[in-house]
Amino acid sequence: MIVLTSIPSPPSEWSQFHLGPLTIHTYAICILTGIIAAVIITQRRLSRRGAPNGVVLDIILWAVPIGIVGARFYHVFTHVGDYFFSGANLWNVFAIWDGGNALYGSLLGGAIGAYIGCRRHGIRFWSFADALAPAMLVAQSLGRFGNYFNHELFGLPTTLPWGLQIEATNAKFPPGLAAGTLFHPLFLYEIIWNLIGVAIILLLERKLHLRWGRSFAVYLIWYGLGRSWLEAIRIDPTSDGFLGIPANVWASFVAIALGITLFVVQTRRHPEDELSVLRDGWVPREHRGAPPAGNTGLSAAVGSSAAEETVQPAPRR
Secondary structure (H helix, E strand, O other): OOOOOOEOOOOHHHHEEEEOOEEEEHHHHHHHHHHHHHHHHHHHHHHHOOOOOOHHHHHHHHHHHHHHHHHHHHHHHOOHHHHOOOOOOHHHHHOHHHOOOOHHHHHHHHHHHHHHHHHHHOEOHHHHHHHHHHHHHHHHHHHHHHHHHOOOOOEOEOOOOOOEEOOOOOOOOOOOOOOOOEEOOHHHHHHHHHHHHHHHHHHHHHHHOOOOOHHHHHHHHHHHHHHHHHHHOEOOOOOOEEOOEEHHHHHHHHHHHHHHHHHHHHHHHOOOOOOOOEOOOEOOHHHOOOOOOOOOHHHHHHHHOOOOOEOOOOOOO
């Protein structure tokens, strides 16, 4: 019987491979896999609630690019010393394949993109956020495997049998520690924490019928709690901070506060069931411009030229 005494890091060459002239980074594959999983899960959840098929793809065309930009710039500006110093190669600011894409930055940027996409395609923003909540945790779990292949995101030294092996030549290896020191595998802890969160959100949805943004509120609270304690034991170079507290811990506190506020406010504002995930007055694109039955002549022509995203109710006569 094999007894687990530590978790070995994968060989460094596994972090990338070549496909003809292209260099494929494992980190990028993990992120892309997470995005695909999130799209599939979110679409299925929205479709069960009456959304048209394929609408999530329309929304993520806005959310993903803006989210990636937000993730990278949040990371860079909370790790200023790693990118802006004498002799620094400023192109490294854009080297997302080397790691360094902050989840909180992606949330901020992705929320802006998702809001734009939802407005353009007739989906309530909070309905989309609720459908996304467990999918986000699945995507984050898959993305964290990229940290494993990059030999990053590890915590304090440990003697536990699941300690992570990090080579002493790694630039992130803390100075003064002996070669062979094991570290808490924070990437693994977060994967487990996130998957437990998926189960909790799905259970609460079944028991409490969470809608109107409350599932997303639970996501913010759960992820914020987990990330705050993970960052507290992280020694793999962490973000710059204030009052000795890393920026990511502050961001986690903000996420928890926003989640609690969102849950309370939306519970008071919307005690009723959510009957539709579509925005009020929304008409699907394929139905726009179709004149009401019996309309002919000028009124039909006017109806056929309508291009508004929402349709106002006709005045009573």
